Amino acid sequence: MTAQTGARSGSRPPVAFCPHCGRSLNHQAFVQEYWTGQSRVFHLWCRACRFTADVVPTERMLGHEPAH
Ligand SMILES: [Zn+2]
Numbered sequence: 846m847t848a849q850t851g852a853r854s855g856s857r858p859p860v861a862f863c864p865h866c867g868r869s870l871n872h873q874a875f876v877q878e879y880w881t882g883q884s885r886v887f888h889l890w891c892r893a894c895r896f897t898a899d900v901v902p903t904e905r906m907l908g909h910e911p912a913h
Pocket residue numbers: 863864865866867868891892893894895896
């Protein structure tokens with residue numbers, strides 16, 4: 846997945862390629878921006894593989910790591 850952090854509203858969508866098949870999300874794909882609270886969300890639909898997803902740009906991620 847291609848995503849940049851710190852994207853500003855009104856700029857190009859930070860998702861340029863389909864996170865499922867990797868093809869370019871060109872003018873034939875569907876990318877729609879919306880907001881949920883403070884989060885900027887990009888709903889996308891890939892014409893090539895028909896995958897749909899909501900992509901949320903992040904600056905930090907907290908995850909879990911199994912015990913070693
Ligand atoms: Zn795709």
